[in-house]
Amino acid sequence: MQVAPVPPVARPLLVFTDLDGTLLDHDTYSWKPAAAALEELRRRGVPVVLNSSKTKAEQLCLRREMENSHPFIVENGAAVYVPEGYFPGLGDRLEPGKLEREGDFLIRRFGAPRSKALELLAELRQEGYQFEGFHDWTPEQLSEVASLPRERAARALERCCSEPVLWRGDSASLHYLQERADAAGLRLVQGGRFLHLMGRFDKAEALGWLRELYEADGRPRCTVALGDSPNDAAMLDAADVAVVIRSRRSNSIQPDGPERVIRTAQPGPKGWQEAMEQVLGGYGCREPAGRGETE
Numbered sequence: 001m002q003v004a005p006v007p008p009v010a011r012p013l014l015v016f017t018d019l020d021g022t023l024l025d026h027d028t029y030s031w032k033p034a035a036a037a038l039e040e041l042r043r044r045g046v047p048v049v050l051n052s053s054k055t056k057a058e059q060l061c062l063r064r065e066m067e068n069s070h071p072f073i074v075e076n077g078a079a080v081y082v083p084e085g086y087f088p089g090l091g092d093r094l095e096p097g098k099l100e101r102e103g104d105f106l107i108r109r110f111g112a113p114r115s116k117a118l119e120l121l122a123e124l125r126q127e128g129y130q131f132e133g134f135h136d137w138t139p140e141q142l143s144e145v146a147s148l149p150r151e152r153a154a155r156a157l158e159r160c161c162s163e164p165v166l167w168r169g170d171s172a173s174l175h176y177l178q179e180r181a182d183a184a185g186l187r188l189v190q191g192g193r194f195l196h197l198m199g200r201f202d203k204a205e206a207l208g209w210l211r212e213l214y215e216a217d218g219r220p221r222c223t224v225a226l227g228d229s230p231n232d233a234a235m236l237d238a239a240d241v242a243v244v245i246r247s248r249r250s251n252s253i254q255p256d257g258p259e260r261v262i263r264t265a266q267p268g269p270k271g272w273q274e275a276m277e278q279v280l281g282g283y284g285c286r287e288p289a290g291r292g293e294t295e
Contacts, residue, residue, distance in 0.1 A: 011219070011220055011221055011222040011285055012046070012219060012221050012222065013041075013044070013046040013221065013222050013224060013279070013285060014046070014047055014049070014211065014214055014221035014222065014223045014224070015041065015046060015047065015048045015049065015223075015224045015225075015226070015276075015279075016049045016051045016073075016203075016207050016210075016223065016224070016225045016226070016235060016239065017048060017049070017050060017051060017052075017225070017226045017227075017272070018051060018052055018203075018226060018227040018228060018229070018232050018235070018245075019050060019052035019053075019054055019059075019062070020052065020053070020054070020191070020193070021228040021229060021245065021247050021267070021268060022226050022227055022228045022232075022245045022268065022269075022271075022272060023050075023226070023268075023269055023272050024268065024269065025267075025268040025269055026247070026267065026268055027147065029148070029152070030269065031062075031065075031066065031269050032269065033268070033269035033270045033272075033273055034269035034270075034272040034273045034276070036273060037272065037273045037276035037277065037280070038066060040276075040280060041276070041280075042067070044280075047070040047071075047214070048066075048068060048070060049070055049071055049072060049073065049207075049210060050062065050063070050068070050072040050073065051072070051073040051077070051203050051206065051207065051225075051235060052073070052074070052076075053075060053076045053162070053164065053191050053194075053196055053231065054074065054075075054156065055074055055075060055155060055156060055157075055158050055159055055160070056074050056079075056081060056158070056160070057155035057156075057158045058152065058155045058156055058158075059072045059074060059081075061152075061155060069083060070083075070086075071083065071086060071210055073203065073206040073207070073210070074160070074161075075111070075159060075160065075161050075162040075196075075198065076162060076189060076191075076196055076198060076201075076202065076203055076231055077110055077111070077201045077202045077203040077204070077205055077206040077207075078109070078110055078111035078160060078161030078162060078198065078199070078201060079107050079108065079109045079110060079111065079160065079161065079206075080107070080108040080110075080206050080209060080210055081105045081106075081107055082105060082106045082107075082108070082210075082213075083104060083105060083106075084101070084104050084105060084106060087213050087216070090106055090213065091106055094106075097109065108206075108209060109161075110199070110201035110205055110206060111161040111162070111198060111199035111200075111201045112161065112185070112186070112198075112199030112200075113160065113161060114159050114160055114161050114162060114163055116184070116185075116186065116199065117162065117163040117186060117197040117198060117199075118135055118163060120180060120181065120184050120186065120197070121133060121135075121163065121165070121197065123180075124177065124180065129169055129173055129176075129177070130167075130168035130169055131165045131166060131167045131168050131169070132165065132166045132168070133163050133164060133165035133166070134156070134157055134159060134163060134164050134165075135163060137157070139151075139153040139154040139157060140153070142156060142157060145166070146193060161198060161199060162196050162197065162198035162199075163196070163197045163198070164191065164193075164194035164195065164196050164197075165194060165195050165196075165197060166194060166195070167195055181197060185199070185200060186198060186199060186200070187199065187200050187201075187202075189202075189230070189231040190229065190230045190231060190249070191229055191231045196231065202231075202234040202235070203231070203232065203234055203235035204234035204235050204237065204238035207223070207225065207235055207238050207239070208238060211223055222240045222241065222284065222285035223238070223239040223240045223241070224239055224240065224241045224243065224279050224284075224285075225238065225239035225241070225242055225243065226243040226245060226272060226275060227243070227244065227245065227253070228244070228245040228246070228247035228249070228250050228253075228267070228268075229247060229249045229250070229253070230249060230252060230253060232253065233253050233255070236253065236255040236261075237255055237256050240260065240284060240285065241260055241261075241262065241279060241283065241284040241285065242255040242257075242260060242261045242262070243261075243262045243263075243264065243272075243275040243279075244261060244262070244263045244264070245264050245267060245268065245271040245272060245275070246263070246264050246265065246266060246267045246271050247267055247268075250263070260284055262275045262278055262279075262283065262284075
């Protein structure tokens, strides 16, 4: 991959990316078509933060494959995992229920526990509504539904704060589900394959918290967010450059400020590579603008 060097006046880059259908191919789950861009970002010292519906267990495996050592965001913004020592002094700000230590990570939690979503779904099932969710499936069953290898399916079932479901009802019953979720203080978000029932948090809130940590040195970052489905919309709106990866649902995503939006011609990691070649060439980040001017 050959790209023009970023001009000296450019702000440092900070990349947040969805996974399924974005950095990962929708069918094969491979990220290899974006390997050249990922390597160039690594060479330039640009953090790539995974921000996905995937669980901690899933993302730990992917980070090892990609040689990614940066913080990551799980279950659509439910929690941020920061490697111990990544941000000096962060470990001195622990607060039960919000910022805690777990093994080699500091965890900033944003969402209600998964149990709250499961309680609502149990009520709806008793009322006769038809659906299936991760709580219902074995690794073998999820493997078949999502075309995942069994070991990956097992990692996907290790959830803390959200429940993906396949809703079997009509539009009226789906509207009722939305009403019940609202009344319970939960959100319903459409992902690439599943509806996600979760607390009132999103990928943008986690992005904003992490961005503040990266900018604690006084250097505003040019944030780039990449996504392909409606559950990425808030994250795309929160970034300086919004990359909409082509997919079945990407036309429904309309980020604010069309002048800062890249829409790819190719889907998945091929589109990711396509977009990052533009970004690495300086697209959208040559001069401080908007949020960066005042910080």
